[in-house]
Amino acid sequence: MQAVGFSLRPAVAYAALDAGVAPALLGALSVSYALAPLFLALPVGRAVDRFGERPPLIVGGVLMATSCVVLLAGSTHALWLIVGLMLAGVSHLLCVIGEQTAVAQMSSGSSDSRFGSYTLAGSCGQAIGPLFLGLGDGTPFRPTPVLVASLIMSGLIVVTSVFIGGRTANGGKRRGGVTSSLLRDKRIRAAIIVSGIVMAAVDITLIYLPALGREVGLSAAFIGGVLALRAVSSMAVRGITGRTVRRWGRRTVLVTGIGAAATALIALSTWPHPAVLLIAAAVLGAGLGVGQPITMAMVADLAPAGQRGTAMTLRLMGNRLGVVILPVSVGAVAAGAGAGGVLAGTAALLCASCIVSARR
Secondary structure, eight states: OHHHHHHHHHHHHHHHHHTTOOGGGHHHHHHHHHHHHHHHHHHHHHHHHHHOSHHHHHHHHHHHHHHHHHHHHTTTOHHHHHHHHHHHHHHHHHHHHHHHHHHHHOOSSOHHHHHHHHHHHHHHHHHHGGGGGGGGOSSSOOOHHHHHHHHHHHHHHHHHHTTSOOSOSOOSOOOTTHHHHHHTOHHHHHHHHHHHHHHHHHHHHHHHHHHHHHHHTOOHHHHHHHHHHHHHHHHHHHTTHHHHHHHHOHHHHHHHHHHHHHHHHHHHHHOOOHHHHHHHHHHHHHHHHTHHHHHHHHHHHHSOTTOHHHHHHHHHHHHHHHHHHHHHHHHHHHHHHHHHHHHHHHHHHHHHHHHHHHHO
16 A cells, blocks of 8 residues: 555656646645545544454555556546545545554554554555656656556555455444544644644655655656655664664654654755755654654554544544645745745644654
8 A cells, every 4th residue: 555655646746747737736636635534534433443444445455446547547637636646545544544453453562563563564665666656757757657556556455455354343333422532632632643744744755855856857766766765764763663662762762753854854955965865865764754653552552442443543634634734834835935945844844743742
């Protein structure tokens, strides 16, 4: 799933730029990916709690394949790009809620280690996906080979989903007020806020690094390598997340990581030299890499048994809300300051999440 998302979405960004979409409007493409899942998230989470993880995983794989077909049919038209990204966003929602609930239900090892391993696998996909951009490198960018590769990987999602989960997590009727009771916990609220900002930062870099590359004359293959390096760095950090949290605590690891990511984004925005991009991508990946597994583990630990699907959904809704609001907000900067201004604005948001992490 992560490999598909991290090849498909930058390819769509390049296709949109070649279709005449202004860089300031790239945030609208990010919103189209996140908007529908924002409204569907809670019903999906409750369904996972009631019926188990397998059905949404299978449906999510089918929707991702459909998204690839739609994008192949209309890669030169902005409206088709928006529709295809909306389908991809719903697919991602279904798969991620199913996956995270399955991990949360496991009993072996600490939650930090389990989610560290889970997000490490996601980082591996995020490292592989951008490398497919080299298939379409050129002027104009050719998205078809990238989308065909994504379609093949979508078929693998459907096949592997058959072997995940499948049991009924909570077959009875749900008690009322579960959502409000979960949100009353200040620690859950803080985890959701921080997770939303971190996820928005990942999405913004995924969309605006191609725009920055175009501004300074770097190839799509090079930017794909930068995105892959960011993912590899996240993967390396997530492999030791459990041990670092046990030694220094969640708050210290989280604040340090987010602060490092903010510093990397400032470097990217002020000095977009190829060497700086590579170094900053490694730091950015390491910093953002700790945010997702730690906030996942926090929410999973704090949620009562039988409510973890809903709790993980609330966290994902926070992610989606951040992805809906923040790219459009900082994207308004792109009209005057370019992609570098958007990345600098994202660094400011990460600094704000540092404050939330330190307080909670």
